[in-house]
Amino acid sequence: xxxxxxxxxxxxxxxxxxxxxxxxxxxxxxxxxxxxxxxxxxxxxxxxxxxxxxxxxxxxxxxxxxxxxxxxxxxxxxxxxxxxxxxxxxxxxxxxxxxxxxxxxxxxxxxxxxxxxxxxxxxxxxxxxxxxxxxxxxxxxxxxxxxxxxxxxxxxxxxxxxxxxxxxxxxxxxxxxxxxxxxxxxxxxxxxxxxxxxxxxxxxxxxxxxxxxxxxxxxxxxxxxxxxxxxxxxxxxxxxxxxxxxxxxxxxxxxxxxxxxxxxxxxxxxxxxxxxxxxxxxxxxxxxxxxxxxxxxxxxxxxxxxxxxxxxxxxxxxxxxxxxxxxxxxxxxxxxxxxxxxxxxxxxxxxxxxxxxxxxxxxxxxxxxxxxxxxxxxxxxxxxxxxxxxxxxxxxxxxxxxxxxxxxxxxxxxxxxxxxxxxxxxxxxxxxxxxxx
Ligand code: AMP
Ligand code: GLY
Numbered sequence: 001x002x003x004x005x006x007x008x009x010x011x012x013x014x015x016x017x018x019x020x021x022x023x024x025x026x027x028x029x030x031x032x033x034x035x036x037x038x039x040x041x042x043x044x045x046x047x048x049x050x051x052x053x054x055x056x057x058x059x060x061x062x063x064x065x066x067x068x069x070x071x072x073x074x075x076x077x078x079x080x081x082x083x084x085x086x087x088x089x090x091x092x093x094x095x096x097x098x099x100x101x102x103x104x105x106x107x108x109x110x111x112x113x114x115x116x117x118x119x120x121x122x123x124x125x126x127x128x129x130x131x132x133x134x135x136x137x138x139x140x141x142x143x144x145x146x147x148x149x150x151x152x153x154x155x156x157x158x159x160x161x162x163x164x165x166x167x168x169x170x171x172x173x174x175x176x177x178x179x180x181x182x183x184x185x186x187x188x189x190x191x192x193x194x195x196x197x198x199x200x201x202x203x204x205x206x207x208x209x210x211x212x213x214x215x216x217x218x219x220x221x222x223x224x225x226x227x228x229x230x231x232x233x234x235x236x237x238x239x240x241x242x243x244x245x246x247x248x249x250x251x252x253x254x255x256x257x258x259x260x261x262x263x264x265x266x267x268x269x270x271x272x273x274x275x276x277x278x279x280x281x282x283x284x285x286x287x288x289x290x291x292x293x294x295x296x297x298x299x300x301x302x303x304x305x306x307x308x309x310x311x312x313x314x315x316x317x318x319x320x321x322x323x324x325x326x327x328x329x330x331x332x333x334x335x336x337x338x339x340x341x342x343x344x345x346x347x348x349x350x351x352x353x354x355x356x357x358x359x360x361x362x363x364x365x366x367x368x369x370x371x372x373x374x375x376x377x378x379x380x381x382x383x384x385x386x387x388x389x390x391x392x393x394x395x396x397x398x399x400x401x402x403x404x405x406x407x408x409x410x411x412x413x414x415x416x417x418x419x420x421x422x423x424x425x426x427x428x429x430x431x432x433x434x435x436x437x
Contacts, residue, residue: 001311002062005030005037006048006078007069010338010380010398011296015067016040017376018303018310026311029061035389036379036397048073051081055088065314066093068272071293074098075105075153079272092318095272096292100263103274103290107149107158107189110290117262119255121287122147122192129176129186138190139168147191150175152184156232161193196281198288199240200298201251203274204313209323210260210274211313212252214305214334215243216298217432222345224430231345232395235337235413235431236301237406242280251278251285259290271317297336297398300378304334304402332373335409336400337431338380339417342424344394352391354382355421373402375412377420391422407436 003019003026005012013036016028020040028041031048046053049072058066066082068074077098082088095101102109114121127135139146146168150158158181162168175185202213216238222228255276263270275291275298303310307328316322341348356377378400381393397420401412410432417427 001026001064003028003065003067003311004054004058004061004063005033005041005067005069006054006073008032008034008037008381009069009296010036010378010395011294011299012069013037013040013378013380014300014303014400015069015294015310017378018306022309022311024311029057029063031057034379034392035382035384036377038384048078049076051078054078055081055085058091059087063091065311066091067314068094069293071101071104071291072153074101074272074292077101092314094314094317096268096270099268100270100272101292104292105153106151107289108151108187111189111191113262113266114287117258117265119258119262119287120285122194124189124191126151126187126189127172127176128188132173132176135172135176135188135190136169139172140165142168142190143192145193147193148172148175149189149191150181150185151187151189152181154181154184156230157181158184159230194279194281194286194288196279196286197242199243199278199280199285200236200295201243201248201256201276201278202294202298202302203256203276204317204322205260205270205272205274206317206320206322207264207269207271208320210256211322211325211327212248212256213327214238214302214329215240215248216295216301218295218298219428219431222340222428224428225433229345231340233295233297233338234340234428235335236295236297237336237409237432237435238298238301238305238334241435247280247283247285251276255285255287271320296380297338297400300398300400301334301336304373304400305330305332330402332402332404333406333409334400334402335406335413335432336378336398337410337413337417337427337429338398339396339420339422339425339427340394341381341391341396341422342426344426348394349424350381350390350392352422352424354389354391354396356389356419373404373409373412375399375401375416377416396422396425406432410436
């Protein structure tokens with residue numbers, strides 16, 4: 001099968017890697033990809049937001065399946081473009097459509113949806129420029145900390161946790177009046193702060209049935225012991241010790257089932273992934289956010305534990321036969337540690353040469369096999385220039401490992417990263433710290 005993968009991160013490299021484990025052989029194209037994906041397929045210079053060009057490419061190359069990695073093309077309607085264009089209609093494409101993608105693309109939509117369908121989430125109110133004064137009064141009388149969320153996509157920066165009323169009012173004003181996040185901040189959701197532990201839960205749905213993928217815990221803060229500013233994700237582990245069977249049953253009953261039935265009641269056809277950003281408060285799950293895609297670095301972690309053929313799952317998603325498939329999860333532990341450029345998540349410099357000391361072919365590392373596990377490297381912001389691989393952004397690459405225990409998986413990641421070098425390279429050696437003695 002000819003498959004196009006849209007995106008450029010370690011998530012997309014991991015998707016390519018997983019597809020290469022399929023029982024059948026597939027030809028991969030990645031738009032735009034990175035130096036790692038280029039080793040598994042052909043990188044193509046396509047703008048993922050130029051749907052006409054993407055569609056044209058698919059027709060020229062006889063692409064049969066499109067995997068959409070990041071949220072932006074989904075929120076802007078790439079799925080709808082394919083389904084409403086006669087020649088592209090029969091290509092399998094991971095959704096959802098624009099309507100369903102609002103679960104991620106509009107915090108306001110997601111919060112109202114949860115309220116309507118009784119899905120546990122933090123208490124909230126919503127304001128826009130016409131209700132600015134009302135919003136200020138609401139904030140002044142709200143308990144601290146207080147959470148402000150820009151309604152639209154803001155490159156992961158649209159959530160602000162404020163510890164004083166002054167700070168909250170200033171931020172509220174800079175979003176609504178100074179347009180700090182542009183049009184994404186035309187509305188602001190003001191939310192109660194929840195205290196608990198976070199968990200990422202992933203499901204694949206064909207609109208009627210769903211399959212639960214392995215869960216993961218993402219480490220978002222730049223500093224050790226979860227300190228400092230938020231990042232796109234510095235590492236992840238799976239399984240998550242507190243995601244017990246009992247807790248996951250509550251997630252299914254209180255969150256997954258009402259979410260899917262709510263979508264159906266709203267007449268929103270949804271085929272694709274739902275990524276639930278959850279928080280466990282006193283043993284009860286609450287939704288912090290919905291995403292309409294897989295997470296990064298969670299994907300690099302959970303795919304190591306997924307034994308299914310990913311292509312079969314994606315076909316099932318499109319044909320509505322997910323009920324006939326069963327998820328098979330490796331009991332071993334998986335971990336990912338992300339290596340980032342110096343200065344990240346602030347200002348970074350690109351173009352640093354990456355020295356993969358450990359082997360001539362960085363992709364070849366110890367292959368992850370079903371029996372023993374192993375470790376691999378997924379590229380994120382990397383670019384090939386002649387014979388060199390250079391850094392090309394904040395999150396540069398990951399080491400991702402599968403082993404009998406979490407400490408062993410983490411050790412494999414650290415051992416691998418200790419052999420890779422680029423100027424300014426930084427990673428958190430304490431990923432998973434709260435679960436390791
Ligand atoms: P997001 O950009 O939506 O992923 O949010 C970033 C992070 O902000 C989440 O992963 C949480 O750690 C935190 N967060 C968002 N909403 C809340 C909330 N209501 N209570 C506590 N933390 C929150
Ligand atoms: N790791 C969080 C995300 O992908 O949004």
